[in-house]
Amino acid sequence: MQKALDVGLPIVAIVFLVVGGVLGLTVAPADKDMGDVYRIMYVHVPAAWAALLAVTVTFVASLVYLLKNNWHADALGEASAEVGVFFGALLIVLGSIWARPTWGVWWDWDPRLTTAAILLFAFAGYLALRRFVDDPERRATWAAVAAIVAYVDVPILWFSVRWWRTLHQIQNTGESTHSVMTKSLLWNALAFALLYVWFVRLRYRVALARQAEELAEPPETEPAHTPAP
Amino acid sequence: MTPAGKKRLTAVAALAVAGAGLVYLATGNIEENLVYYWTPTDLLAKADTVKNATIRLGGMVQTGSKQWNAETLSLRFVMGETPEAGGKTITVVSTGAPPQMFREGIGCIVEGKFDGQIFHADRLMVKHSNEYKPPADVADSHQLYKTLAPETPATHKSGKEDAVRAAPAGTETTR
Missing domain, CATH: 2.40.50.140 (Nucleic acid-binding proteins)
Structure with missing residues (x-):
């Protein structure tokens, strides 16, 4: 089963990505306002969903770690956060590329963009925190707390376009989007979800291996520092 | 308290902080206080x-x-x-x-x-x-x-x- 997933998942993910690319670039029609520029939606929106999925997994894994004292959950939280930061950065770069020809600016501090930036930096901070703390027990606990608190940004990000006036448009709906466009978007979303699972499995294994390493060799006792005279 | 119990308490505390932040945002009139643009x-x-x-x-x-x-x-x-x-x-x-x-x-x-x-x-x-719609006339x-x-x-x-x-x-x- 594991072996089959190791080989099969990357293949399926790439097939979905290729099909999604063909659908988005050639089958789906151009938009009445944005022409071909809108096609960035087919990677921007899936990147957003993948990033939200990733940080949600980290949030749940952090809770499981704290409640059940489960070290696998700690490894999964770390793995998913790292993949989440990757998709979050992709989200913002792609959004910016779309914004320039559509809005006329690369960036503006509207509530949606601001909360997206906060999410990216919060989880980058989570990863940094993990590298600052040497003691595994403390590292896992502090990181889990950081992830749970940082996750507050997710509902705010999601509803920002409805709670506040924003430059960013609200979420597409089936009615506001042409059916072929919606189908192409869902294909690409599935492709990105598969990419996410592929990446997380790889990163999770690395995290588990590092945990095993830490358990095997007790932390080196540092040479005693003698204060300079 | 056992280490496991301490962690459980930490989880509850972290959730409480997160929840309080969200409730504050949702009820704190922030829609009116934070306005990105005026009409x-x-x-x-x-x-x-x-x-x-x-x-x-x-x-x-x-x-x-x-x-x-x-x-x-x-x-x-x-x-x-x-x-x-x-x-x-x-x-x-x-x-x-x-x-x-x-x-x-x-x-x-x-x-x-x-x-x-x-x-x-x-x-x-x-x-x-x-709105994402194909054009009618191009x-x-x-x-x-x-x-x-x-x-x-x-x-x-x-x-x-x-x-x-x-x-x-x-x-x-x-x-």
Whole structure:
């Protein structure tokens, strides 16, 4: 089963990505306002969903770690956060590329963009925190707390376009989007979800291996520092 | 307390902090306190208090109001609550070529100062809706974005004549 997933998942993910690319670039029609520029939606929106999925997994894994004292959950939280930061950065770069020809600016501090930036930096901070703390027990606990608190940004990000006036448009709906466009978007979303699972499995294994390493060799006792005279 | 119990308590505390933050945001009138842009109605109501302050104004570019002067590179249009006349409106003046998506009837956000009569914009952003639909009347979709450029006369028929007429003659640019 594991072996089959190791080989099969990357293949399926790439097939979905290729099909999604063909659908988005050639089958789906151009938009009445944005022409071909809108096609960035087919990677921007899936990147957003993948990033939200990733940080949600980290949030749940952090809770499981704290409640059940489960070290696998700690490894999964770390793995998913790292993949989440990757998709979050992709989200913002792609959004910016779309914004320039559509809005006329690369960036503006509207509530949606601001909360997206906060999410990216919060989880980058989570990863940094993990590298600052040497003691595994403390590292896992502090990181889990950081992830749970940082996750507050997710509902705010999601509803920002409805709670506040924003430059960013609200979420597409089936009615506001042409059916072929919606189908192409869902294909690409599935492709990105598969990419996410592929990446997380790889990163999770690395995290588990590092945990095993830490358990095997007790932390080196540092040479005693003698204060300079 | 056992280490496991301590962790469980930590989880509850972290959730409580997160939940309290969210409740505060959801109930703390933040919709009113945090406003990304004002509508023309908002701005006219507070016009006296914002002299010389940089503010953001958002609304719809009123149909038939766009005036683009290619020699002075100045753009003038009327911003309203809706694309059609009716309701409060403010005249906006900005310098420099607007984004290609800029046209009448579209949502728009400008940043600048209001002198009581005219809004002088330093930054102009076009707000796109969440509508994604293929065009009804364009054969070659790849030409579509180009034809939407405000300074280029549209090459396809129907609905766009007004926009073309609104631009003074000889305003073609070589962007």
